[in-house]
Amino acid sequence: MKILLLGGSSFLGRAYAAEALARGHRVTTFNRGRSAADLPGVEAVRGDRDSAGDLARLVDGRGWDAVVDTSAQQPAQAALSARLLRGRAGHYTFVSSVHAFADWPAHVVDEGSAPHPCPADTPPDQPPGNALKAGCERAVLAGFGAGRTLVLNSGLLVGPYEFGGRLPWWLERMARGGRVLAPGDPRRTMQVIDVRDFAGFGLDLLTAGTAGRFVTTAPPGRLRFGEWLETCREVAGAADTELVPVPDGPLLAEGPDRVDWWTELPLWAPDLPELAGVWLADTGRAEAAGLRCRPFAETARDTWEWLRTREPVEDTDAEGRKGRPGAAVRHGIEPAKERRLLAAFG
Numbered sequence: 001m002k003i004l005l006l007g008g009s010s011f012l013g014r015a016y017a018a019e020a021l022a023r024g025h026r027v028t029t030f031n032r033g034r035s036a037a038d039l040p041g042v043e044a045v046r047g048d049r050d051s052a053g054d055l056a057r058l059v060d061g062r063g064w065d066a067v068v069d070t071s072a073q074q075p076a077q078a079a080l081s082a083r084l085l086r087g088r089a090g091h092y093t094f095v096s097s098v099h100a101f102a103d104w105p106a107h108v109v110d111e112g113s114a115p116h117p118c119p120a121d122t123p124p125d126q127p128p129g130n131a132l133k134a135g136c137e138r139a140v141l142a143g144f145g146a147g148r149t150l151v152l153n154s155g156l157l158v159g160p161y162e163f164g165g166r167l168p169w170w171l172e173r174m175a176r177g178g179r180v181l182a183p184g185d186p187r188r189t190m191q192v193i194d195v196r197d198f199a200g201f202g203l204d205l206l207t208a209g210t211a212g213r214f215v216t217t218a219p220p221g222r223l224r225f226g227e228w229l230e231t232c233r234e235v236a237g238a239a240d241t242e243l244v245p246v247p248d249g250p251l252l253a254e255g256p257d258r259v260d261w262w263t264e265l266p267l268w269a270p271d272l273p274e275l276a277g278v279w280l281a282d283t284g285r286a287e288a289a290g291l292r293c294r295p296f297a298e299t300a301r302d303t304w305e306w307l308r309t310r311e312p313v314e315d316t317d318a319e320g321r322k323g324r325p326g327a328a329v330r331h332g333i334e335p336a337k338e339r340r341l342l343a344a345f346g
Contacts (some may be wrong), residue, residue: 001207004028004064004089006049006081007071008042010035012095012154013167015199016068017042018089023203030058031071036161049077050124052084059088066206074255075135076124082143092144093206096137096153098215098281099130103271105278109167111153111213111285146203150205152198155217155281156267159195159299160306166266167192170232171304173332177238179346181338182245183268186226190267191279193217194299201291214286218293227311228267236307244346257340264333313331 003020007013008029020027021041028043037045044193047054049071067089072078101109102116118135120142121326126132141149148218158167173180198216205214231239248270251259261268261275283291 001065002026002028003206004030004061004067005042006030006067006069008068009033011163012157012195012199013068013070014039014161015159015195016070016202019199019203028062028064030055030120035163049081052080055081055084059084060271062088064089066093066323068093068095068202068206070095072136072140073128074124074126074132075118075120076134076137079120079139079143082140086144091106091139091148091150091209091211092099093150093152093202094137094140095202096133096151097130098153098155098217098231100137100153102134102135104281105276106274107277108280108282109153109277110215110282141332144342147211150202150203150211151213152202153213153281154193154198155215156190156192157195157198158192158303160302162195162303167232167300167303168307169266169332170229171236171300171307174233174235174237174241177240179242179244179267179342180229180233181333181342181346182229182243183251183265184225184248184270185225186229186245186248188225188269188271189221189279190223190225190228191217191220191281191283192223192228192267192296192299194294197291197293198324201286201289204290210289214289215281215283216286216291217283219282219283219287220281222293223296225268231297231300235297235304244342246341246345250345257337257344259337259341264337265333266331296333306341342344 003025005013005016008017009031017027017039022225029038030045030047032048033046044138045058047058098104098109101113103109103113115134116131118131120138122135137151163169229243261270269275
C-alpha cells in the first residue's frame with residue numbers, strides 16, 4: 001500500500017514508518033524535519049501542516065491508499081489536512097488519546113464514552129488541553145467522512161525513541177544507583193503500551209480498511225507499579241540501587257516538598273478519586289480485533305538499549321536531568337528534593 005504519515009519521524013510516527021516499511025508498504029512522511037531524521041526508505045516531504053500552501057504542494061500529483069495522522073494537536077490542523085486529503089486517500093487513521101474522553105481519568109472509559117465538547121471548528125492556536133483531541137477527532141470525521149476514518153484513542157505509549165521522558169527517566173534514575181524513592185502502592189495496576197505494538201495494531205486495521213473507534217492501550221491489570229519499578233531496576237540498575245517505598249500520603253502533604261504526581265515521579269498515580277479510572281480503560285474491542293501487547297520487560301530492555309546507544313542528549317537542567325534535543329525537560333524529581341523526602345519518610 002501507499003501510506004502517508006503526517007509526522008512520521010519521531011516516536012509513534014517513527015514506529016509506524018518502521019513497521020510499514022518492514023511490511024513492504026511505500027511510505028511518504030510529511031513534517032518540518034525538526035524533531036528527528038526520517039527513516040531511510042521513506043519519501044520525505046518537508047512542510048508545515050498548518051500551511052494550506054505546504055499541504056497543497058504535498059498532495060499535488062500524489063495519492064495514497066491511506067493516511068496516518070500522529071501529529072495533529074489542534075482541530076484546525078486536523079480539519080485542514082482531512083479536507084485536502086479527502087480526495088487523495090482512501091482511509092484516514094487519526095491517533096487520538098484517552099484524554100479526549102470527558103470522564104477520563106476519574107472513570108473507566110470505552111468506545112462509547114462521551115468526548116469533551118470541543119467543536120471541530122475551534123479556532124487555531126489554542127492553549128494545550130485534553131479537549132483539543134476531541135475537537136481533532138470531530139474535524140477529521142467531518143472532513144474525511146466517518147465511513148473511511150479510524151480513530152485510535154491511545155493510552156500511555158512507551159518504548160524506544162520515547163521523548164516524553166517517563167520510562168527513560170526511571171531507567172536512568174535506576175542506573176544512577178543509590179536509594180530510589182518508590183512512590184505509592186506497588187500493587188496499583190498500570191496500562192502502558194509499547195509504541196511498536198500500537199503501530200502494528202494500527203497498521204493491521206488500516207490494511208483491512210477498518211473504520212470506527214478503538215481504545216488502544218494494554219489491557220488493564222497486566223502490570224503493577226511495583227513490577228514497573230523492579231523491572232526498571234533489573235534492566236538498568238546499578239548494584240547498589242535500593243527501592244525505598246514511600247506511601248501516597250507524605251508525598252501529597254502540603255508544603256515545599258509536595259510531589260506533583262505523574263510528572264515529578266513519572267506515572268505515579270496516587271489513590272485519589274480524580275484518578276480512579278486512569279489505568280482502567282476498557283480495551284475489549286481492541287483485543288477482539290487482534291491487539292497484542294509484548295511483556296513490559298521486553299519494552300524496558302529495548303528502551304534501555306536505545307538509551308545506551310543513542311546520540312548524546314543536548315538538553316539537560318542544572319541537576320543533570322535529560323530531555324530530547326531541543327525540548328524542555330518535562331519529567332523527573334530534582335535529586336535534592338528526592339533526598340529530602342527519603343530522609344524524612346524513607
